[in-house]
Amino acid sequence: MYLTQSLHRSVQQAPESVSTICGDRIFTHAQTLERVSRLAGAMRNLGVRGGDRVAILALNSDRYFQLLSAVPWADAVVVPVNIRWSVKEIAYSLNETDTRLIFVDDAFAPLIPQLKEASPQLAAVIHSGDGPMPEGMLSFETLISESDPIPDAHRRGDSLAGIFYTGGTTGFPKGVMLSHRNIFASTLGNAALGAVTSQGRTLHAAPMFHLADLASLVGMSLLGGSHVFIPMFDPVATLAAVDTHGVTDIMLVPTMIQMVIDHPRRPEFDLSRVANIMYGASPMSESLLGRARDAFSSTKFIQAYGMTELSPVATSLVDEFHEDPILRRSLGRAAPHSLVKVVDPDGIEVPRGTVGEIVVSGDHVMLGYWNKPAETAAAIRDGWMHTGDGGYMNDQGFVFIADRIKDMIISGGENVYSIEVENSIVRHSSVAMCAVVAVPDEKWGERVHAVVQLIPGQSLTLAELQDHCKEEIAGYKIPRSLAVISELPMSAAGKILKRELRVQFQNTPA
Incomplete structure (x- = not known):
């Protein structure tokens, strides 16, 4: 394909139907x-x-x-x-x-x-x-x-x-080389899960240079649907486009979903025709998921995990599992087109429940990096794409992210997975978004440092945050320092730029 x-097929079957x-x-x-x-x-x-x-x-x-x-x-x-x-x-x-x-x-x-x-x-x-x-x-x-x-x-x-x-x-x-087959393998896997509405209408609010939006575009085109465009994400423009044009499918990241559902003008718009929201970049917090389900009451939520090198989807968490308090924290299970396992540094699969590196195989794995054979060989070994993400798989095949391997914090000899700490922090009633990074510490080597964006009108102290986290995670994982900032730095794909936060807060005192 x-x-x-x-x-060609759309013109053959419905030439006068709306394309864009x-x-x-x-x-x-x-x-x-x-x-x-x-x-x-x-x-x-x-x-x-x-x-x-x-x-x-x-x-x-x-x-x-x-x-x-x-x-x-x-x-x-x-x-x-x-x-x-x-x-x-x-x-x-x-x-x-x-x-x-x-x-x-x-x-x-x-x-x-x-x-x-x-x-x-x-x-x-x-x-x-x-x-x-x-x-x-x-x-x-x-x-x-x-x-x-x-x-x-x-x-x-x-x-x-x-x-x-x-x-x-x-x-x-790095330039990721993707073939037509790579992209279609991923698209067909999503379609098999019912993540795209046949002859529906998708909104392009996320940036089109990003592969996640291309996957949405190819999926809707595959099923003979239409495409609605706004120049770039804006919560009101997104709401207006959904209402005006009867949008059925949207691809957003959790930060965008939060801005849409928490916008004061949201009740003005009819969101009832949205059938599917696919989201990625990170799982949604429980509080955000609850608010999103209230706002989009007729909508199925599908989380997709992957990366550019995987065209881009590896696993999917379909709507039904969002109701399970444990499984909704996972990345879902291997998508129909994908093979996923968790391995040790030697590439040997680890027992279920053991943290290792998530690796992926299938027709959606990239051809390689443009003009970078050494980097390609390091990433794809024996046909398996090494994601650099640490995680584990449970007995039912659900994959849980632990951390980017390079984002893991080693504090006092203990491994701390920042995502686990972040999942605890975002359950605090004052927190809108957060990121946890390592900062240098004379005593512990590295210290767990929380960077928090608050819900407007709320406040939070380090002592209050620590008291909250004590109820959920071990003592060595609790943040030892806190920064409250007005806005977390984001990539164009909606991912929090932890690299910038590590540089910004590397000299933070204990």
Whole structure:
């Protein structure tokens, strides 16, 4: 299977049905195919050939959607660029992949002069925004109107679909090579769990450069549905789009869900047509899950765990298990397309209930890291992707995260898994979100340090937090220091940037 296949089928079966809604623009499946084929023709005219890389640096839109089909249609490889990166980071990815063609919208057009200086191989820049076209760029709409359509290249399942750079939460990003088969294996596994509404309508609020949103996009396209776009996540814009356009499916991270359901304007909007909310990046706290179920009373919640290297899903926690007080803290079980086990440092599977490294195998495991054979060999061993996540599996196959292996805190010779401490902290009535990191300590080597974002109007002292945690976790796991901040640093994918917190609080006194 390949990424453009769903578009052909949708045009064959329902050409006049709605494909995309973006502001005032509405395109049918037939119109989308026409635009995609002309965009692909324009890329060919600009010198794009088989296997060439084409970058997209833009906010969410129907044009982004069209490009995700037009690039493989032109027999090329897509490089979605992280919208939160610096010019230096963007240039690194463009240079490493030898990208010569880039699409940018109004938000990122001002970066092009710097990018051209840092990436001199860039031969053409196409402006995909709605504002005035900057000097030296080509117009997205003009290219469509003036280019002839070309036949689909029909790239095959084992062909490279895209190079997706890791989020960079744990170090310098690497380009993850995913084939069309990789992406579809993950998509079909989610579809088998009923995580996508057939001929439904999905909202793209999470950033489209991120693989989690692409998985949502491919899944809804596979089932003949429609796509609604807002430029970037905003709680009111999300609520309004759900209400106005009858959205049935959304992919969000817990922090986004919290902002949506706790927004004072939320009661103004009808959320009853939402059938599925898929979330990832982290499990939801019990208090947040309860509020989310109240707000989306007709909705199934599905948690997906994975990583870019897994296209991206490895395990799924389906809706029914969210009612179990123990299982809802898990990552779920191996998705239908995935094999999962927990191993020791020698790669030997450990007994159930024993913490080790979570490893994954299947057709969704990446081809490798772009131009990094040593890193690829270290990550994929004997066909198993080593996630770097510590966890354990219970007797029923449910996987529980312990920690990123590199995030584990060793305090006084004891291993402390930060996620376990965080799960305790977020159950405090004053806490909205939290992160636990290691900071240097003269006595203990490392100390458990809690960084907390409070619910508006609430307060919290270290003594109050410690008293709360004493009821739930062992004494050596209890935070020995506390910082209350107004907003936790987040990646574009909605993950808390612990690396930044470790740097910020490394000199915190006991």
